[in-house]
Structure formats: structure tokens, C-alpha cells
Amino acid sequence: MAANVPNSGLFLQATAEELTGLRDLFQKLVNRSDYVASMGGSAFLQATTPNGLGMSAPDADALVATLGNHKNLATQYSGGTQAAAMNYRANGQPFWGG
Numbered sequence: 093m094a095a096n097v098p099n100s101g102l103f104l105q106a107t108a109e110e111l112t113g114l115r116d117l118f119q120k121l122v123n124r125s126d127y128v129a130s131m132g133g134s135a136f137l138q139a140t141t142p143n144g145l146g147m148s149a150p151d152a153d154a155l156v157a158t159l160g161n162h163k164n165l166a167t168q169y170s171g172g173t174q175a176a177a178m179n180y181r182a183n184g185q186p187f188w189g190g
């Protein structure tokens with residue numbers, strides 16, 4: 093006999109919320125990547141305020157690369173071209189303090 097079987101309605105609701113959240117987060121990463129690119133990419137991120145974010149060159153380049161990599165992953169998630177094989181979690185780790 094199974095133990096700790098969840099309520100089916102709550103289980104499906106939580107799963108739907110997680111899948112919707114993933115979809116929304118992928119779109120946010122795509123939008124952020126597109127925004128950074130439209131503003132000048134790494135140069136924008138390195139420019140001092142009020143014209144940019146004042147990041148160091150290595151950090152700016154890493155962020156542009158990470159956003160681009162996750163945009164590629166989002167494209168695959170949406171049925172597009174296969175994303176490159178890599179550790180996407182580790183790729184974003186510098187930006188979440190992991």
C-alpha cells in the first residue's frame with residue numbers, strides 16, 4: 093500500500109503551476125537576453141550609470157553568454173532547434189550565488 097499519497101487535485105494543481113512557472117521564466121530569460129542585446133550587449137552592461145549597469149567586463153561577458161545559452165534552451169523547450177549539451181544550471185550559478 094502506498095504511503096503519503098497526495099490529494100490528486102492539489103498534486104495536479106501544483107504540477108500545473110510549476111510547468112506554467114517554468115514557461116514564464118523561460119520567456120523572461122528570452123526577454124532579458126533580447127533587451128540586453130538591443131541595448132548594446134556587453135558594452136551596455138559595462139557602461140557606467142546612467143548609460144549602463146557598470147559591470148566588469150568579465151561579469152558582463154559571462155552574463156551575456158549565460159542569457160544567450162538559456163535563450164537557446166528556451167528555444168528547445170518551445171520545440172525549436174536542439175540546444176547545445178551543457179550544464180545550464182552551472183552556467184547560471186555565478187548569478188544566483190550558488
